[in-house]
Amino acid sequence: MRSPSVLRDTQFLRLWTATTASGIATWALPFVLGLAVLSRSLTAVELGVLLAARTAGFLAAVPISGVLADRYLRRQVVLWSGLISAAAAPVLAAFVGNALAPAVIAALAMGVGQGACRPAFSALTAEVVEPGRRQEANAAMVMSIRVTTLAAPGLTALLALFVNTQGLLLGIGALWLVAALVSPAGSGSVAGSSGAGFVAEFLEGVREARRHPWFLAGLGALSAVIATGYSATSVVLPLVSRDRYGTEAVLAGALTAFTVGALAGAVLMARWRPRAAGWTGLVGLSLYGLAPLCLLLPVHPFVLIAVYAIAGLGFDLFNVPWFTATQREVEPSKLARVSSLDFLLSYGLAPVGLALIAPAISAYGAGAVLIACSVICFAAPALAALVPSSRDFGTPESSTTTSAP
Incomplete structure (x- = not known):
């Protein structure tokens, strides 16, 4: 029930x-x-x-x-x-x-x-x-x-x-x-300070993250996709919309499609419990590799918009089980520190990627940069999937015992 x-x-x-x-x-x-x-x-x-x-x-x-x-x-x-x-x-x-x-x-x-x-x-x-x-x-x-x-x-x-x-x-x-x-009060159960100092306590969170190979692998894949694929498409999509299609409507349509696709992914994951949640999420994350490829090819604008919808769907196929697994697998007294490491690396690298993409396009051309970013978007989740515990984002036992009845 x-x-x-x-x-x-x-x-x-x-x-x-x-x-x-x-x-x-x-x-x-x-x-x-x-x-x-x-x-x-x-x-x-x-x-x-x-x-x-x-x-x-x-x-x-x-x-x-x-x-x-x-x-x-x-x-x-x-x-x-x-x-x-x-x-x-x-x-x-x-x-x-x-x-x-x-x-x-x-x-x-x-x-x-x-x-x-x-x-x-x-x-x-x-x-x-x-x-x-x-x-x-x-x-x-x-x-x-x-x-x-x-x-x-x-x-x-x-x-x-x-x-x-x-x-x-x-x-x-x-x-x-x-x-x-x-915001609610929560359970109010916290471990308190260990007295080891701020840096030492943050490093305790890093050590906790290292205890979970699936977390390091998934975070590496997410950071790579955001820093390369997401950054590259953020720079190139407006240019393609203007120069190839001659209208900003394609830019607006693609961004809207990404959000609608992501919303559909979140709605799906509210009820769906895939048997290999980690692999499902990593496959979803890799779908973003289609976006730079589509920007490279002279496709119909509706194809581009559809690809962005698929990429959005994939992002939240990853996000929902990722957050859930982190809350399930990480020691509660270190959860905030591990979550901070997640935000710091995944979203912290995004400005770095944006800063480097434009010079890279100037030096090597948009085509080479888009191909490289697409390869990274496909390869990074695939490599993360090779880590044994990435199949379920944790041990199968813990995934099973905490699933909804």
Whole structure:
């Protein structure tokens, strides 16, 4: 008999609301700042500086938050993370387009809040949701991100007709306040500090990650796909849409198709329990290799859009079992640190990839770069699948005993 849906659990609904609010706020900031460029209240250079500051804050906060969320109550880490971002929003609203230095400090603070809450949310999910319902819970989390990505651009653009940049930034601050205050308490069971110092405690998390070969292999594959394939297509897709097809509609269609495909993948994984969840996820991840290949070939635009939908589907075939397995297999007292390592490497390498792709295209040509990135997208998950424990993202015994009844 299947257990009741996790969506009926008040604690999980509070967690889902908090993560959704933080996700909308995280996504909205670059879009709102981009609108400020269009209205000429912000220059393109200033936009780049502000986004770089936010990224720097994010990357700096992730490992620190991982240690803090394993030392203290995860709820407290989420609370202070959200309050930091919420407090930074009015400062950014006051100085954006007027004084760059305080605006940069505010953007940095918002990045810190954004990065600090990620590992805590992941660990809090394991506290709030029982093992048998975590895959459904993680699917619901991923679905909220995809729906936000679909709906938020239009809603933000609509709001921009009636609210100026400062008002939108204050709205982002309100969302961070919701994330800070709505998040549930969790079980409250934490190991506390070992007294070994911050760096030593973070290295304990690294050692915990090394105990799980499937985690290292999967993280390596994910990081490779994001840093190469995702970065390359982010640079080349707008150029192909403009130069080959002569319209930005192909760019918009491909990005929308990716999100719709990812949403479909999350919906599928909410109920589907594949026998080899790890291999299924790695095959899904490798599907992104089709995207750079499709950009290389003179295909019909509908083929390109369909390929992006398939790539999106594959991404969440990987994401949902990946998060679920991490929460299942990693020692609870080190879960936030291992999650911080996940975010730090997978998403932290994305800016590096974006920075290197354009020079690589200039030096070797778009064709060579796209072929190389496609090969990496196929090869990295295949190599990860060779690790024995990657079949189920962990031991088969633990996967079986914690599956939904």
